[in-house]
Amino acid sequence: MALLSLEEAKAQINSKSDVDDVELLAYIDSVTAVIEEFIGPVEPREVTEQHDAGYGRRVLVLRTMPVLSLTSVTPVLAGGISYPVDGLTVDGASGEVRRQNGGTFRGLLDVAVQAGRPAVTPTINLSARMLVQHLWRTQRPSRGGGLAGGGDDYSASTPIPGFGFAVPNRVLELLQPYRLPPGVA
Known part of the structure; x- marks a missing residue:
């Protein structure tokens, strides 16, 4: 596109x-x-951002918007927690990523998204x-x-x-x- x-x-x-x-x-x-x-x-592309959730953060706010879809949320460091995308929601306009169960994110995370517009x-x-x-x-x-x-x-x-x-x-x-x-x- x-x-x-x-x-x-x-x-x-x-x-x-x-x-x-x-x-x-x-x-x-x-x-x-x-x-x-x-x-x-505007043109869709894969973007990976690093976020430090520390000891617990309920919302990750992406720096790249708009977001079409969430691809992965994985730990940067070995032994960290990975978060399956089917348990997460992303607000494409605001860039807010939340866990559906209301839990927190922890640690240094790589967040990969498909950014752009449909x-x-x-x-x-x-x-x-x-x-x-x-x-x-x-x-x-x-x-x-x-x-x-x-x-x-x-x-x-x-x-x-x-x-x-x-x-x-x-x-x-x-x-x-x-x-x-x-x-x-």
Whole structure:
């Protein structure tokens, strides 16, 4: 699953030529990391995090969200307790992992999950297309001779914290409903 296809990106920048396909594919690949920095994984992937439950913790809170499924919870150190996933619940949106019997987790644990989203929503796809278009336009001469991006609706008069000038406000506004909670990265 990709945020957008080559055909979608070409339609967004109004290109019918194959001349720039290799370069455009690099743009498509690069926007995934930028968008996922803001909203978490979109394309499903296996992620393993280490959590220290100490002498007992009722909830493990994952740092990677959203979560599609829990794969395993295993001890890092020999002799530790392993927790079968059929006895656990995971809240995909909040990243909270709990034991169904109400018990606690103990020790240093590796928690493996399938993170991402079941599908790319139209809004996330549009955000990716608009970001590719923005980045493409800043590298291509406009009809007036200068660089596109200056003085039009893609300009950024002030940098966006954590994103600089590379991501236009309109993209971040579209992604706002999917934004990660504060402190999650």
